Amino acid sequence: MVRFKNRYFLCEIIFEDPRCRQLIEERTVHTSVKNAIARIHGDFGFACCSIAFSVKYLNAYTGIVLLCCRKDFYRLLGSSLPFITHLENKNQRYPCSFNTLHVGATIRTCQKFLIQYNRDQLLLLLRNCTSEADRQAIQKSVQSSVLAGEPLFESREDSDDSMEMA
Structure with a gap:
């Protein structure tokens, strides 16, 4: 049996308006990150990161999010995070940026x-x-x-x- 190794990105979502934090959901972060990967790295990057990509934790009050991806493709995810400029929820755009705090095993x-x-x-x-x-x-x-x-x-x-x- 083979164990797949993962990498975990601990990120802080910084909003222009801090009141927007409570309106963000895991699904919103998931789709925004996957769209950024597809935009930056194309179909290959999207397919590689879609295999085991997930949002493990989201704290709407502090803006902390924990993202998980396979170890082989964590650089694709890490290089795409700075290009996320907004999160979209219920047809509303909330300008934000991702600050990567830590990458762990x-x-x-x-x-x-x-x-x-x-x-x-x-x-x-x-x-x-x-x-x-x-x-x-x-x-x-x-x-x-x-x-x-x-x-x-x-x-x-x-x-x-x-x-x-x-």
Whole structure:
């Protein structure tokens, strides 16, 4: 039995109007990404990426999306993401861009990266905070985001399961 290896793209969808995030569905992201691949890489790229392409996770509140494709064709997907300029839902166009945060070999590595990324974003908010009530709320969020037995600050040099290049 042969196991097919996948690559997972952890991306952030950046909208011009943040209120548009709640209107986006997995189906919308799926068709937009597949259309971008077809537009950039033609029928060959579309066929290669359509084999096992899926949207594994979409958080409409934060704009985080997890895309999955086969390892052999992940570069086709990665090179097409910058060309997505809008998402279309119910005959409405929402201008946006995709920011690739991480490419991983497993969902678990993407999850670990996302936890660290969110913690870093909370620490940036904490640094720029002006009122004491907001500061305490953000500190509580930072402390709740720490996994049991994990230090609050860790380096990102431990990329054990990260992307292979060949």
